[in-house]
Amino acid sequence: DIQMTQSPSSLSASVGDRVTITCQASQDISNYLNWYQQKPGKAPKLLIYDASNLETGVPSRFSGSGSGTDFTFTISSLQPEDIATYYCQQYDNLPAYTFGQGTKLEIK
């Protein structure tokens, strides 16, 4: 099974900060990675697919990069409405999907 390790597990940052979350796969998964945002009490929302493609309607301050085993999710300028938990999801070993354990983002 492919394991996904996100870091950090939690993060506190100030409005306007650049925020970076990483997701590491236990083996090469090419660019087969998505990123989701989950606000408290809400369903997850797709932000990034195929590691770096921004979903329609998602603000451009969100971005993703990486391939192979190491991936990065970035918020270029943190906004108050970005407070959420962020999850990566791999789809290399189809048909199974695996989510990372999540990164909880808070405002400092």
Place this chain on the structure above:
Amino acid sequence: QVQLQESGPGLVKPSDTLSLTCAVSGYSISSSNWWGWIRQPPGKGLEWIGYIYYSGSTYYNPSLKSRVTMSVDTSKNQFSLKLSSVTAVDTAVYYCARKGLGAREHAFDIWGQGTMVTVSS
């Protein structure tokens, strides 16, 4: 506007079968998308349960495969989840979701609001 809505009992007894339905509106379930279930135990992360095509083809999480059954009812534009022999560890918010198309085919691009299911006697 595509909307998904989960429904089903909020309380299930241990050893019983959990049954949930996801009603799809604003979109035909017979389109080229697959339809999935994901769950989230309280305070924990997301776990993929499985997904189904309108034809009835399914893929399940190997860790749950022996207990999971998914079905689709195209006449009602809905799909369903059954999880048998439940225990307390199956207590979670259960989400239904649509898998995307094309480059998004392995992403869940539309989600239901989720429904909390508690397993307790």
